[in-house]
Amino acid sequence: MFFRKYPPEYTVIAVFIAIGLVLQLTALSNSGFFSDEFLHIEAGRHPAWGYSDFPPMIAAFAWIQNLFNTDSVFINHLFNLAASAMAVLFCGLTTIKLGGKWLAVLATLLCILLSPGIAGTRFLFLPTAFDQLFWIICIYCSASYCQSQNARYLIWFCIFGALGFLTKYSIVFLFAGMLTSSLIFRRDIFLKKSLWIGLLIFLVLITPNLCWQIKNQFPAITHFSQLYDSQLNRLSMGGELKKLFLFSNPFTMIFWLPGLFAIPFISKFKRYKLISFALCCSFVFLFCAKGKWYYFFPVVIGAIPLGTVFFERLLQKRKWIIYAYLTVLGLTGVYLLPQGIPIIKLQRFIELYHKKPNKDGKIPLAFDNYYSTEIWTRILNVVNKTYIELPSEEQEKCFILGRHYSMAGAMNLLGKKYGLPQAFSLHSSFEWMPEFDKGAVIIAIGESNWLEQHWGEYFKYVKEIGIVENKYASKESEYNYRIFLCKGLKYNSVEFKRFIEN
Template sequence: MKNIKNTTLIIMLFSVVNLVLHIIADYNSGFQGDEFLHITTGNYPAFGYMEFPPVIGWMAWIQNQFGSTAVFVHHIFAHIATILILILIGLITVELGGKSKAVFIALLCIMVSPGFDRSHQLFQPVVFSELFWVLSFYQLVRFIKEPNNKNLFYLTVALAFGFLTKYDIVFFIAGICSLFFFKNTKKILLSRQSWRFALIFFVIVAPNLWWQYIHRFPMFQMFSRLYETQLDKLSIGAVLGQLIIDLNPVTLLIWLPGWFYMFNNKSKVLYRPLAVYITLSILFLALAKGKHYYFFSEVIFLIIFGSIWFEQTVLAWRKWLLYPVSALFILTGLFLLPWGLMVLPLNSFINVYKLKKEENRYGIPDEYYTKSKWVKTMSAIKSVYDSLPVKERHSCLIWGKHYGQAGAVNLFGSAYSLPKAFSYHGSFYSWAPGGQMPETVIAFTNGEATIDFFECYFNSVVAVKKVYNPYASFDKDLFQTIYICKKPKQSFDKLKVLFEKRIFE
């Protein structure tokens, strides 16, 4: 009873501290570029999008009902998901035999990892995918402990909604195929009723699969482009190195032993199937050349086992080690925290870490500077828009080369009395207007494109403003260039045809 009370208090404490830190970060930060796309999906609720399944669009629709441009409002569901993840980590640790100290260490590892801090902060599919991975793992543990139809049903539903959140859940599903090789789970998985659970899964995900089908499976085009431009260039060593840094190197002292502990623990009936599942999932992700943050969910499971190992082995040997180890984690976590969560104002962050410009830029996380970046960009676009003759302003639209640029205009533009933006990048392709183009279009882009890009579609293109961003992480983001484009060479309908195979360029 005392252990349950202590465990509950620990989970509540971490949840409160976590929420406070994220709210402080909301106050100090702006939006990360991809968030503008996810926020915009809420204006077009559907059963699918070009880049990801529909769940984030449904949540965005709810958040958009507030009609707010505040970071906190658009992070509501991310904060809820983070708290649920912490609760589930605590529950899983207890289910696997851990007590209050194991729960404390597991949650501390999450809190001191800048990678988890940042992925849990942003309104992106990553945090919600992680939630359904952890929820599915919780149901998997319960199913292995009690292999019955009820627990299998809960696992099936969790996996199905995980699929509707992010397609990487297929690696979870691939991993649990290993359960067919274990006697206590094999029997029910091969029973006559098992087909019902497969049917339940496909019924839940069918609307998204149908959406993909009628749109000719754009996810495959996206994955192809992703491998071409990013994933094929990754090496296992580089991914592992980035993973260790992003999750705070000292947490390796917990999650690496946790991997070995899974196989060597005496509770082989429970631990061995989970150990094989986790290893297979990691192997499949590695073979698929996943980015380092694709492995976050799997590392959570290793952290859970590692925290149990630490409690049952290390602390059983020397209880006092809990205090220096916790102190080490907290001190390194405090040092690394501002790189994951924007808990410091921009200038304070630069001063504390004594950052200096290299090649005209600081190179810091986007969220630290995007608030001021978009104020300057919107003001510049507004001045260009106001310079147009009244007749041209009446029909003018804005073309954002990247979906983040178009999404930013559509989120902030009304405060500057700007017209709506369109784009042919990603899901914005689905929402592009039809019919004839206006005589004048204001276009803008970063270094990903030059004036040549827009000259393909207009007879007159003039660069009129550049917005400098000294904090950019990449050279291409140093400047955003604004163009006045006149005399279009084609209609919107023709543009859509021209960009059909270039949605992710």
């Protein structure tokens, strides 16, 4: 009775929101924290208008979640759950706005839900999850403007574009695409008063972050430069496109490829050329900029509704073809999905996908949240035992140093119940370092390749107190975690930061 009150398109959206939430909650029950999540959770304890590696929005979300003062995986993913539900909602609404009926909405949401890459990036507490949301809301606003010519949607586009900019700077590729498309097809937009009001609001919203960037000598530019030098310039774009096709579920290509490269040039979709051509340009710009495969997901998500509406119209008298294709897509997606989010138990995942030990006896897994709970518990036990065995006067001046930011973040989040001292790292954006003198006692955690001699550069006394094996490591450097007790620091905190920072 309830669903009869609403058109079938909205019923499909409601059902998929529910299914998506169930899948996410199931995955949360089977996993721990992904390594990068610790950095963003820690950033929530140090609110600022910017950080070296990312804009401030993720830290604002973390600050709110941190109010619960818990290491619960569920609580620390509350915003992911909300963002995922809203992304499904706006993907469905965008499909409807483009003229799609229930079958097109069904096809769109199947593609979104059963893409292991899209599901995986939405599941983790990383900027990518919220970046995708703001992209699709901006695309919805653009489609709404194309349909109604109501200029208020230009203002909403600018508002959500600003929120997207404060989430992940890569949304500038959408802006570049929209600017290019507008200059070619819709120059009349620049005469709209609402556009300039929206742009003014955009500037007001992003100004605090811009001021922070200026004050700190544009660390975002430095970060991008380092990223290109260390990673992006070495990428094979053919390889990245291959990963994009695989991780977005190969059977979704039939929808998003035409959505990007055919719809902009089909006369029946002339009304929506502004947004369709903008997405096409965004894809090309990202490709030229050597974006990683998962950088393309927001563009793909925006293109899928265009493709599903196109095929719904094209095959309206032969819908059985769409039914058959969606069945294949669904079955394939069900098989692939656990490789994106942990909706099945770890051991079952290893058995089902025939994960075999490598030459070193490790079973390499791509996502460490599959096994992180066990690893961090074992590391915490070693660190806690070392700490409580220290004399009381040394406990008072003890700190924990993580060679990688995930190690420090994990100690601060998960170590509360042990009463452990403050942990810090000088890796990436983990810049929050306590002050201490040369009398400080440091419990240091590093990867396999960080041996005693590395720490000996900074301390007069170094003792290895434990090795925690990681049987699921995918890199040799992660085969073990080594824990050291270090005393006789050769520098104070200021000098130490300058020497060890990387």
